[in-house]
Amino acid sequence: MRKVLPVVALCFFLPVAATVALSFLSEGNALTLNNYADLLLNCFIFYPMFWNSVLYAGLITLAQFLIVIPCAFGFSQSRARSKSALFAFYIILMMMPLQVTILPNYIGLRDLGMLDTRLGIILPAVFSPFGVVVMRQYMRGTDNSTIDAMRLETNSLIKVLIHVVIPPVKVCVFAVGLFVFADCWNMLEQPLLFLESDRLKTMSVFMANASSYEGGVLFPAAVLFIVPVLLLYGFFSDKLEKGLVFGDLR
């Protein structure tokens, strides 16, 4: 096992390295920067789509923090009777694939007149229950005495959240943030089905249509598509490994 594991790890890493390597090769397998020139200088639709992805994934992640942290805290502190049934519902909803949720989302957006708008992509994703479940499981391990002590000083919920609740679960906050960002960065079905206008669409849609553009833009686009998540992963990978601990839902 000692010798096999690094080999397997290398196999897992190889596709990423291959993407980068192929982006610098011309059709005659010579080293070149022409592919990048084709993409960055001749393929203007790339820019709005790239920034749309940044905008959607960034805003969804930030908005999720505002929704998820209080909600997870509410689940751990509230004494409401229906709490555990509600949490079970969140778990089940978390497990529901897009094939189930996308039509309800579509109908909700249609009724609100939000189809083909940026908000239509952002809003349903903000309320995805994944973060709530993960963070609630993580908060189970923290003790309440600090919260009680803080409450002697203040009755402000926001102060309690910022000073006492969030610091011990920081790792989980970053892990959820990275996971949500990567997931939204990868979003494909929603822009395909909720959006008509090309200027609102995302990098995923660009990649799916990339064969229709001129020159060798595919691999450089794939590399630039990886870069933002790769950077975030570089900063937060240890948190991702420690913070996503929700395997035991009993």
Place this chain on the structure above:
Amino acid sequence: MRKFRLRWRTKTTLCLLPSLAGIVFFFVIPYFRVLYYSLIDNQFRRRFVGLDNYIDTLGNEYFQLALKNSLLLIVVAVTLLILIALLVSLALSFGIRKLRVCRAAFVLPMVIPSGSAALVWHSLFSGWDSAAPLYLLFVWKNAGICIVLMTAAFTCIDNAVFESAGIDGAGKFRLHTRITVPMIMPTLLFSVLLSIVNSFKIFRETYHYYGGTNYPPHHSYTLQYYMNNNFLKLDYQSLATAAVLTSLLVFAIVMTGLRLQRRFES
């Protein structure tokens, strides 16, 4: 004092509201409308037809194809994924603890966008006419989360367990099959559950792999294609029925999984 406590409790309950409101708005209420759509004949006449739509959908050859492919994916690819993730987690947790780089390599694919991954897969596996490359892509992308969950569970095991097992003369293989793996059974079960759920997301990889067409080869036709094509046709009845059927299937799978998990109460 009593008033103070009451207010705090109300506040903590109010924390749930924003999330809950969004979920009710975008998921729950529309879901009931979907349920209603699946029971009527069309958008305009709105006549109740009972289970006719369900009979039609279950008899539709493309729905059956999608369902068959999904089940095949679950049986073959999820099994492969869990086996690999389990072996890797065992090696990472008890073998070479210090090789953090290895661990990072397994978790990295989790954040790599499907569009980029499918592109390189296409160059690596050009000429293969089967769903096998996509199965491998699925394993590659989803092993990370399972490995994270399993290594976390393994590191929670008390070292005393190994010492006493070592004194009793248990070999390495027996130690793992009899003690360590059974001890993380709840997490293992959850990983299976999560992977089954993730297998429904294979559409993203498939769609990119076949260059954005809505008509992939039959072996890779999955439920989301069925949904997309009905979206294009604005056939809400077929869509709604497929969504309800999928939700029932997933509900059954999740409930079975969670019930099994609960049986390992320590």
